[in-house]
Amino acid sequence: MEFWPEFLASSGGHEFVAGGVGGMAGVLAGHPLDTLRIRLQQPPPPASPGITTGHARLAARPPSAVALLRGIVRAEGPSALYRGMGAPLASVAFQNAMVFQVYAILSRSLDSRTCTSEPPSYTSVALAGIGTGALQTLILSPVELVKIKLQLEAAGRRHRGPADMARDIFRREGLRGIYRGLTVTALRDAPSHGVYFWTYEYARERLHPGCRRTGQESLGTMLVSGGLAGVASWVCCYPLDVVKSRLQAQAQTHPRYRGVVDCFRKSVREEGFPVLWRGLGTAVARAFVVNGAIFSAYELALRFLVRNNGQTMQVMEEH
Numbered sequence: 001m002e003f004w005p006e007f008l009a010s011s012g013g014h015e016f017v018a019g020g021v022g023g024m025a026g027v028l029a030g031h032p033l034d035t036l037r038i039r040l041q042q043p044p045p046p047a048s049p050g051i052t053t054g055h056a057r058l059a060a061r062p063p064s065a066v067a068l069l070r071g072i073v074r075a076e077g078p079s080a081l082y083r084g085m086g087a088p089l090a091s092v093a094f095q096n097a098m099v100f101q102v103y104a105i106l107s108r109s110l111d112s113r114t115c116t117s118e119p120p121s122y123t124s125v126a127l128a129g130i131g132t133g134a135l136q137t138l139i140l141s142p143v144e145l146v147k148i149k150l151q152l153e154a155a156g157r158r159h160r161g162p163a164d165m166a167r168d169i170f171r172r173e174g175l176r177g178i179y180r181g182l183t184v185t186a187l188r189d190a191p192s193h194g195v196y197f198w199t200y201e202y203a204r205e206r207l208h209p210g211c212r213r214t215g216q217e218s219l220g221t222m223l224v225s226g227g228l229a230g231v232a233s234w235v236c237c238y239p240l241d242v243v244k245s246r247l248q249a250q251a252q253t254h255p256r257y258r259g260v261v262d263c264f265r266k267s268v269r270e271e272g273f274p275v276l277w278r279g280l281g282t283a284v285a286r287a288f289v290v291n292g293a294i295f296s297a298y299e300l301a302l303r304f305l306v307r308n309n310g311q312t313m314q315v316m317e318e319h
Helices: 003-009 011-041 053-060 065-076 078-082 086-109 122-152 162-178 182-207 219-249 260-271 273-277 280-318
Strands: none
Touching (some): 011 065, 011 078, 011 086, 011 122, 011 219, 065 078, 086 122, 086 182, 122 182, 182 219, 182 260, 219 280
């Protein structure tokens, strides 16, 4: 029973709690834009018999993000933009807590320098990000599968939330179904997390020289650095995200794609190379908002926890 108080009072506990706070802030800030991204990435429905080629192309042309937003709000109501938020919100505190703690441990462990007062090298930061991204897919892949299924589910369908959806998938497809898309999620997240953490550390140091050592950057630096990190990580992995979304969204009774390579080939052949970047504008806008919120909430929560713990230790020493 004494483990948790001791853990939460440690530096690892501070990183764990601050990471959870940052993750929840990111979900709340960006879920409506994430719903738009997922819907924009989906393939058009097959053309009905009797429709000419020209009309089929017009019908298959994807809507703009603004047009899609208006259509969702008009047809399903504003609450549809938050459909599926329960899955990431319920797990993202733990997931992000683990991500930030694992990243902190790896970045220090991989740094060859012995001086602990110096911040980790940029090489260590990138390698730690890659390792963190690969490990977190074990948690993230099932969560994103459930979230995508709920985001694409029509209004009035039977699933009452993420737990109900997860049970249904497990009952029909087993553990393999829950982890559908794990490989492509790892291929997306390992390099993108390397870019993510490297960009954040580099940007904050450029905007506020010396802050990596002192930890005293401004809120504006946190927001901008976090936003740039999110944008860079999404741009570098976006085609894989399109493939992942399509693989996880398809019905397993009559799957349209047989795997990552097959999905890539069919998507490009049927819709052209621009399909791999469809919805990128929405994803980039969301990435800037979400990751600015994540890193700002993380850094502020970490400062609060460290300061509060220091005051508690001082009071205990006085008594």
